[in-house]
Structure formats: structure tokens, C-alpha cells
Amino acid sequence: MNMKMSDIDLRVAFFDELYEIAKIDSNVIFLTADMGAYSLGKFKKDLKKQYINVGIAEQNMVSVAAGLALGGKTVFIYTIVPFATLRCYEQIKIDLCCMNLPVTIVGVGVGLTYGSDGPTHHGTQDIAVMRALPEITILSPSDSAITAASAKIAYKNSGPTYIRIDKGKYPALYEKESDFSDGLSMLKEGKDIIIISTGIMVHQALKVAQNLANHSISVGVIDLYRIKPLNTELLLKFISNSKRIVTLEENTIIGGIGSIVSEVLSDYERNISLKRIAIPDKHCFESGDREYLHTLHNLDVDNVVNTILQWSN
Amino acid sequence: MKEKIHKLEEKANWVRKQVLEMIASAGKGHIGGAFSCTDILVALYYGGILRFNPDDKNWDGRDRFILSKGHSGAALYAILSDLGYFSPSELCNYQKKGCILGGHPDKKIPGIEADTGSLGHGLGLGAGLALSAKMDKKDFMTFVLLGDGESYEGSVWEASMFAGHHRLNNLVAITDRNGLCVTDFLKDCLEIDPLEDKWKAFGWDVVIVNGHSYEELLFALKDFRSRKSDKPLMIIAKTIKGKGVSFMESNLDYHHSVPKGEQLEIARKELNEKL
Numbered sequence: 001m002n003m004k005m006s007d008i009d010l011r012v013a014f015f016d017e018l019y020e021i022a023k024i025d026s027n028v029i030f031l032t033a034d035m036g037a038y039s040l041g042k043f044k045k046d047l048k049k050q051y052i053n054v055g056i057a058e059q060n061m062v063s064v065a066a067g068l069a070l071g072g073k074t075v076f077i078y079t080i081v082p083f084a085t086l087r088c089y090e091q092i093k094i095d096l097c098c099m100n101l102p103v104t105i106v107g108v109g110v111g112l113t114y115g116s117d118g119p120t121h122h123g124t125q126d127i128a129v130m131r132a133l134p135e136i137t138i139l140s141p142s143d144s145a146i147t148a149a150s151a152k153i154a155y156k157n158s159g160p161t162y163i164r165i166d167k168g169k170y171p172a173l174y175e176k177e178s179d180f181s182d183g184l185s186m187l188k189e190g191k192d193i194i195i196i197s198t199g200i201m202v203h204q205a206l207k208v209a210q211n212l213a214n215h216s217i218s219v220g221v222i223d224l225y226r227i228k229p230l231n232t233e234l235l236l237k238f239i240s241n242s243k244r245i246v247t248l249e250e251n252t253i254i255g256g257i258g259s260i261v262s263e264v265l266s267d268y269e270r271n272i273s274l275k276r277i278a279i280p281d282k283h284c285f286e287s288g289d290r291e292y293l294h295t296l297h298n299l300d301v302d303n304v305v306n307t308i309l310q311w312s313n
Numbered sequence: 314m315k316e317k318i319h320k321l322e323e324k325a326n327w328v329r330k331q332v333l334e335m336i337a338s339a340g341k342g343h344i345g346g347a348f349s350c351t352d353i354l355v356a357l358y359y360g361g362i363l364r365f366n367p368d369d370k371n372w373d374g375r376d377r378f379i380l381s382k383g384h385s386g387a388a389l390y391a392i393l394s395d396l397g398y399f400s401p402s403e404l405c406n407y408q409k410k411g412c413i414l415g416g417h418p419d420k421k422i423p424g425i426e427a428d429t430g431s432l433g434h435g436l437g438l439g440a441g442l443a444l445s446a447k448m449d450k451k452d453f454m455t456f457v458l459l460g461d462g463e464s465y466e467g468s469v470w471e472a473s474m475f476a477g478h479h480r481l482n483n484l485v486a487i488t489d490r491n492g493l494c495v496t497d498f499l500k501d502c503l504e505i506d507p508l509e510d511k512w513k514a515f516g517w518d519v520v521i522v523n524g525h526s527y528e529e530l531l532f533a534l535k536d537f538r539s540r541k542s543d544k545p546l547m548i549i550a551k552t553i554k555g556k557g558v559s560f561m562e563s564n565l566d567y568h569h570s571v572p573k574g575e576q577l578e579i580a581r582k583e584l585n586e587k588l
Contacts, residue, residue, distance in 0.1 A: 029448075049448070054475060055471075055474070055475070057471040057474075057475070059433075059437070059467070059468040059471055060437045060440075060468055060471035060472050060475055062437070063434050063436075063437025063438050063440070063441065063468065063472060064437050064438075064440050064441035064444065064472070064475060065441060066427075066437075066438055066441060067437065067438040067439060067440055067441015067442040067443070067444070067445065068441040068442070068444060068445045069441070070377075070426070070427065070438065070441065070442050070445070071441065071442045071444075071445025071446060071448075071449070071451075072445060072449070073445055073448070090431055091434060091437075091468070094428055094429075094430075094431055094434060095427075095428075095434055095437075095438060098419065098428045099420055099427065099428050
């Protein structure tokens, strides 16, 4: 049996796993702010009593979820990243985090997924804002195995969790049912440069590493799939022999994983050069799909390779 | 009934005296709103309305009360300490170093069900709790106390629509309709009336009472556990901000001003002479 999950769409992987969890535990309640997904169909059909469309009212969705959790429920809430985070940020802070309740925010439309929909739909500040909340766990899975596992990790977490799930099919990076408790993994070793990335940008990082190998530069890749709590100890261990680090992400340059890594380097007095590659500090009004906007922001493979070559030379 | 009401009035007067001393001692606090909702809180906790057990704080069958207008926490703290949730000696440390009683309630305080302080959160929380009770066929009731100024928050109406749609008749909300927000009278800021019609339009039963009359408050709540209606219940309690101290009543300065010196003495005297 092939245990790789590269044929499974990330969203399908997540919702299928959540369906299995909710089928066994009727205490699991799913709220959506009028956001659907093809793979949610069977949840909605088979688990009617556990599925509620709260309408396009994200603030209320968070507060109701918190109320349900106060009443003993384990709750998953769902909508597009900017609406799931920025729109109801204070409800997340107070109702979920201050009270440390078992509610999981499932955000789709990570980064520039909804490219042509404009800045209203771009999820490019979520890491920055969500990581400022003390109690929250932030998961940013990169393939279907870990996306599916994220549902289980969140279900078992006694406090709030935020999961940024992507869509589409990506090469498998992990075996199904792997242990993801480390929070990050070294997918590829490299002696010259290490790229730290998260979510599906990890696949971009792997392509960049492969490309740079043609330039005789040995590049390692770290998948930071749990952004918070950060496994600082393991991160420091992974980068202990590095001279150069690159962070690659779809968050803006402010507050994302580039900021996280720079904070670690500063706090632990590591004298390692860092290049942060991210969305610039401006809103993107250009229309186009994700791939086009990646090129526009120099986040496509060729541009990232060039940026790294220029920087490392 | 007369005797019961007299006892409730005495208790309310005691609560206001505690609130005055707590806020005077701390040098900060929201006295006006605490005084406007004191009679509502006393009716709920001492009038035989709420089901609770201070000896078994997490008793599953307890009714849930959420003070959505969390800035009135001082009045609730006085009541919870009196009922035995924590030592009354804590009251004099209100908002002071290391005290559990901060300016706004949080769940770490025994007897507090939810963290509040930022307005517009409590009704959604209450709706979720009430829905969980429905799902699990539990018979506890959920109460939420809102401010009328708080009802400017859009999230109140998101929750209102949700509770109305889901027929949460195990949810009772009370609006402390004192007519003032922080720096203005509601009628001069944004007119909120017809408030009754708004709640009715959102699928709620609505009762309007004098929020300082125990007869009216208790009558409005006499059958709340066995109402025939499948709608949530809103009680609009008409109140006076700063109720109980003449110079504070409906005075815009007393949202969070603290009486000092002679004013403090006058306030003490007025409350002492009440009953």
C-alpha cells in the first residue's frame, strides 16, 4: 500500500480527517461563516447536528464557538484566512485565547491563494497577527499527510488552534500518521544555506534548493509546520552549523516567519546572516492568479534563486 | 412579597456601599454603570432567579450568567463575595496589586463564567452556551446582561439574529437601559430606540420593566424556565446610571469618575440614609 498522500487535495485531506473525528465524537461541532468546500459535503450531509452555518458573521462565529466550548464542546470554525483572523481578532483574543478554549480556527485561502480577488481576500498578515496571541497554537501544514494530521492535533489540543490550510495537490513530504510533535523538520540538509519556509511555500523552497544545487550551492530546507509554539531548541540545533539562512513565505515581510527567525537569532546571539524573502510591505492591487502574483513579488522559483545568488555573492 | 422586596432593596444598598468603597479605595472603576445594574444583579442572585451553588462552583446544572457589560464587575464581585464564592476581604483589594479582582471580570475569579470587558462579546458567548445546553438536553439557563451603549456594537446584533434564528428560549438577555454611553447620552450620540422593536424584529420576546423595581423585575422573570414561547427573552430594564447617589444619577461624569473628599462623604451619607 502506498502511504504517500500526494494524490489527495490538501483541503480534502483535512476535511476527511475532521469528518472521521466528528463521526466518532458527537461533541465536535463545526461552524462555518457561510464558507463551503467540496470536501465538506459529507460532513454537512451525514453529521447535520454537528454542522452549523452561522451566516456571514465571523465575530459571532467566534463568540458562539467559545460559548459552545464553555458548554463542553470541541469546536472547529471555518472561513477564509483574512475573515477568520483579522475580522474577528478581538473575539479570538478574548473569547478563545484569554479563556483558553478548545476552538480551532480553520482558515483557507492562505497567502495569495485568492490572487485575483485582491487585498480583501489575501491572507498575508495572518501569521504576524495570530502569533501575537499567547495561548494559541498555529499550524501551517505543507502536504496532505500533515494537513490531515493537523485536524487530529487540533482536536487533541485543550486550547485554541489556528490552522492555515491550503488547497490543491502537492508532492508528499511525510508519511501518513507520522509524528509531528517536533513542530519543524529538516526536509533536506545543506551546508551553505538553509531555507526556512512554511505551508506550501516549502515546495517552492525545495525547488529553489534543487536549482541552486546547479550553481554548486548546497541548500537545506526546513519546514516550519508549527509556527507557535515554536520549537526553538530544535530550530537552533538545525541551524547551528549554518552561515546563511533564508526565510521564504507568503506573509508580508513584517511579522511572519522571517521575523520569527530574526528574533531567535537575536535572542540567542547567533551570528548568522539572514535574508527574509516575503511579500513586501504593501497591499497588492494587481489582478492575477497566485503564480502571477508570486512572480510579481519575486516569490517564484527563478526570482528567489536570483535573490539568493545576489545576496550570497 | 413586601418583606422579600425590602430585603432585596437592603441587599442592593449594601452592594452599592461596597462598590462605592471599592472604587473609592482603588481610585478607579466604573461606578455609574455598576449602580444602574445593581438591582438587576440583586434580583438575579438573591431573588430566586439564578440556580447556583457556591460550594460546587462548577456544578453542571448551574445557570450561566455573563456580565457582558464587564465594566460593572465591581457590583458583581460584591455579590459573589457575599454569596461565598471568595472571601469578602478581597473586595478592599479591588484593582490593587496582586488582587484577583481586576477592573473587568475573568474566569479565574470564582463565580465568573466568562471574560468580559470589551463590549459586544457576551451575547454570542451566551448564545453558544444556550445552544450547547439545547444540544445536550441540559436544563440550565443562560443569562446575559448587556449595556444599552454596548448595543451599538454590531456583534450584539449578529448574536441576536443567531439566537433568534436558533430559537434559544433558554437564553435570557437583559439590557441595562440607562440611556448613557461613556461620553454622551444615547439619544444625542446615536438613537437606539425603538429598541424593543429591534429585538422583536430579530426574533426575540421583549419585556420592558423598571430596572429598579423588584416587583417588575421578578414578575418579568417569574416563569422564565417554563415559558411556552420558543424565542429567547430580552428584558429591557429602564435604569438610571449612577442610581442611588443623587449627584451621580444620569450624570455623564460618572461613567468612570471616582468620588473624592466631600463628594465621597455625601455619597456615603446618602447610601447610609437609604434604608
